[in-house]
Amino acid sequence: MSSRNTRDPQIIQRDGYVEWDNIWIPLADGRQLSARVWLPECADENKGTLTSVPAIFEYLPYRKRDGTAPRDESTYPVFARAGYAGVRVDICGTGESDGVFDEEYSPRELSDGVEVINWIAAQIWCNGNLGMMGISWGGFNGLQIAAMRPEPLKAVISIGSTTDRYNCDIHYKNGCQLNSHLSWSGVMQCYAYRAPDPLLVGERWRDMWLERLEGSKLILDEWLNHQRFDDFWKQGSIGQNYNDIEIPCLVISGWADAYKNAPPDAAANLPGVAKAINGPWVHKYPHFAYPHPRADFHKEALRWWDRWLKDEENGAEDLPDYRAYISENVRPSIWREFEQGRWVKEQQWPSTNISDQKWFLNADYHLSREAGTARELSICSPEDTGTQCGEVFSLKPDSETPGDQRLDDAGSLVFETETLSEALEILGRAKLSLNVSIDAPLGNLAVRLIDVHPDGVSHRVSFGVLNLAHRDGNASPEKMIPDQSEEITIVLDEAGYRFLPGHRIRVSISTAYWPLIMPSPYHVTARILFGKDAVLTLPVRNVSTSDNKDEIDMPRPDNLDPLPHYKQISPPSVDRWVRKGLSSNETQYNVIEDSGETEIPEHGLRHRYLSSGNWTINTQTPEGASGRSRWTCWMSRGDEWSIRLETEVRIILKADCFEISGDMKAFDDENQIFKRTFEKAIRRDHM
Template sequence: MAVLLVFASGSTVASAAPDSADPGLAPAAWTATYDGPQPYPDVNIQWDVPLTMSDGTVLKADVYRPADASRAAVADKTPVLINITPYGKLASMLVTTALSEPVLVPFAIELVNSINFTGTPIAGIDDLKRALSSGLLDSFGVDQQLVKSGYTYVVVDARGTGFSQGQWNVLRDREQQDTIEVLEWARTQPWSNGKLGMTGISYSGINQLQAAAQRPAGLEAIFPVVAGADIVRDVLAPGGGFGITFIAAWLASVNQQKLIPDVQSMLTGHFDWKWLGDRVSDPVTYVPQVLEALLLPSVDQMSPLTRDLITAGNSVRDAYSTPLDQIEIPTMAVAGWNDLFLNTGARMLDDLTGVPDDRKKLIIGDGYHFTVGSDMGGPGEPPRINTLQKAWFDKWLKGIDNGIDRYAPATIHSYGNGWVQSDDYPVGGQSYRRLYLNPAPSGTAAHAVRDGSLTTAPGDRRENWTISPGLSTICSRDAAQASVGVLSIFTGCAEDNRLAESNALSFTSSAVSEPTRISGRINVHLNTTTETPDGYFSVMVTDVAPDGTSTVVSSGQLVSTMRRYDPSKSVVAPNGDMIDPFYEIDISKPEPVVPGQPTVLEIGSHATDLVLRPGHRLRVDVFALNLLKGLPTGPSTSVAGFRPETVVLDPSAPSWVNVPSDRPIA
């Protein structure tokens, strides 16, 4: 398949003659099939169905079945879709009820969408508004259109959350075993035809990948949205920096909702006292571990579970790394360039080695965790998430030849270039090229601590540029990412990095004269010194427009003592340069630096896809901290404090950024 470039307006930029079987970017038939009348008029719901696990713990499930006009469940056996959630099936029900309200909710959405925030400091609200219509909420709740089209939908409270008994196991071995047992239960129910799929976003996408890697009987397709397969490197401690903002907010959310009792059971005299005892014994799962990891100066002072979380080679850490190469069933994944789990999402096609190309698809939009899909469903865009999901399950669970197996393997929203379809991601035709960090001023970043250049050769003199930890990155796209997109409403921060750059060392290329494609992961080879045996460096790569707007397109971070990487899992360019380091992240085995002695850091920066337009420039910003995205752990802080850090600009030992582009940038 040739690469097909599509602007948001829907105009085709370039394409070869497509295969007649190629459905294109947005097949109208899929949307019509989703939005049109379904074979079953209503939905029957069985509340709080008890599922007894092999250890005796009882989980609670709501079962949604196709129904006739009287809401009586039909006798037909159907495929079954399973969503296992820690956020409470009560929340799923409330979302589903709201979405199914035929008059008030559509009116409310239309009213909200009629308010235009463009040009205001909170213009990012428009993306949040669009997310309401993207189909994302149907993946969080229960998609009643799917049920009416002939699927049974089962929503289960994960162990220790919602109305389920037990202690929250947070995606570890016992919870993974629960998932397999729930699938087997669903497969063997009298209303099931034995064909299973899994659905859901975030946590409910992670457990899809975990289950599929175990290849349980009956599981034939999954549709994970913003899901991760490497929890430590995705969100817990990317580059060794503790993901405090997201982790703290997420734990607070789940730990609060899991304490909400089943009021109906209290009123009917059937209250589950075992549920109450389990909540009393574990009221704030993982909160003590977070506090220990942040505050205790030594790993030896930490509890066994905390040590397992921050050290490598144990069952807890192993549970948080899903072997995607073990998955063999059809998988369509939806990711976002600004999502927390982009580290996993961007690798999905490469890592799903056991799945044929026609059975694995990747959608990457320009969204955050809460706004993914906000750029889908409009003209020149892929179909909504709910539409794609129905087409996917219709193909693999019902055998309907709707063409989704012929959809492009990679459908991505390229910065500055609209939606792109390709046989792979990264898009082909790129070569890795060095751009050196040069102390010669670019003349474009007077607002930064220091203004340097990116050039095709090292500078002609040695300089040491020092940077102090600061708070400016609170106003950045990384901060918006850590807040799952909530802070993205402030476009002055999320869409322009200049305020953050007031505390950065900035290095900017000359302007490109032709459209220049960049596709893939970026790596910054940084020669550094610190005053202590540890440091914390973060980088942001930006597209600088002629008017000076600096838009982040990739970012990464690294704690100096966590710089050790596994060569067997890392990727190097043909010339031997590191382009994708796979850090070991074992805080019990730090690799101290010698204060004042130059130390090279390979800072992996997230994958991206963009076209630098004529007149635009590429920039690398270097920071000494990365609030709100991360903080150093207690052992790192006890050694390093928050001391100034230095980038060594030495022609004999240069620093550079390795960029995959289709032509030289400078």
């Protein structure tokens, strides 16, 4: 521990475990990272006797002191009582850790993580065996650090993560720029540069905060400077060499999450023991995620840790390669509490129980098993087609999930089956092959696979988008030759879904999907040849469900309210709306969210976040489309300490460039101590 930090950890005796509220982990270059630790009583050296135990390491920029405290407190005590040390570490420059945040999954972040693993393994309370766990950022870097093969790391549980940072994260998707590119840069512009807690670092908190602020950059700048799949995105994308990961990996996600592709991808490609789970959930841990049914994540995790960190013969390696929730009869709603369906298993993945089934998009707008007469149809979608798209990844089962697709289908080409006489069940990635031309060198296509209920309500089951310049890959895009037809294939996201008798299957195609993807520079008309050259391939499950042999039991958590309840000083709120200017042809998509002010009882820290996002577009032209992400974060403790950080990130889409700008303002009490403005134009690269 360093003398420059204020105090030794508070050692808190809990029911069946010991907690250290903060320790300092030294790095070779003199920086220190801040960690919160939960220890089994047997591993507490202050008890007189000590048994070394395995450790679970989680590594994030989201602040252990306040940001992830509720979910940490729902899980690490469970692990500690089961004989594991839990070590939750803040990445460099975040929370109370030294330094300045640099970039997501940077080489420094990953090498620091390896140092931390080796440091934990050397502690008297650790037996040298570690697992790494996390959702989203922590799920990403868990897999990435596993690929670096630190010797003490024996297993990983990765939730809501990816194997491909370019195509399956919040930045780009098949060459299309996602709106989450802007909104997440707004999040991190505020989250990454907040102040440390003076209760832990003492009077140096202000100098540490100013160091962070002075070292800040416009995070969106870096991401927009890499519009192709180049070395920037390949770094940390484990799909570039799956063989780098040799340890067992359990990969989990949900159908309402952006990261649904990673579990089956990992199960199919990792060379060692790899197991996959996809539930119905949003981007949350399975034991408190929506929609129900939830899964007992603690039980699942402990089986994994017991097998690979304690060498217990419990059959974890014999679990099915892929366990998936097959949803059915899902209706868009303002709050999806429960999703109808069942859990199934695929013992091996890829599975021989799944076969390709071809459907033809015919010029009479039917989706049929037989190809009709070839005929060309055209589509030029209004630029605001897509307002029912929902978020790239949903954190709540409300309007963040896709709405009724009939509104977006009004600006799309729509093909539909007859009413189904028997159920059709899919598990995997549908794909659509088309013969297409556009009247411009650049353009996008969006494809949605939809379940149409008997009353017409339409639920988006899966979707895919393609920047046509990226039709042959993301590394070296090539513009289209206007009015020249080419064969293209759009691969949709993973889905597990059962289309019921009495329902219909719909495929919708549009040249816009705003605001989920940013528009191309042109208001494009696409011409598509329908008939035998327009083929939808569905991954149909061939296992009979009449005797339920493919069904499995996924235990649900006993406690359906596992998160601690902190004192709520002011209530949270959220609103989302679309405003269409009938005389201006301008559409605005808006969201505003207030976390409310919360006080953490044990140390009195209060925090509140207020965010707003706005996207604006003209329905007839993409020129001048814009977006804005604004965040304000407050932190305080009684009357003795109060800070505020305000950030805003903006983008305007020009024909040849992205104009980006941003502001940061920091306040100590009500005194402004820092201000910075960013402005830059970045050339559009085949986008």
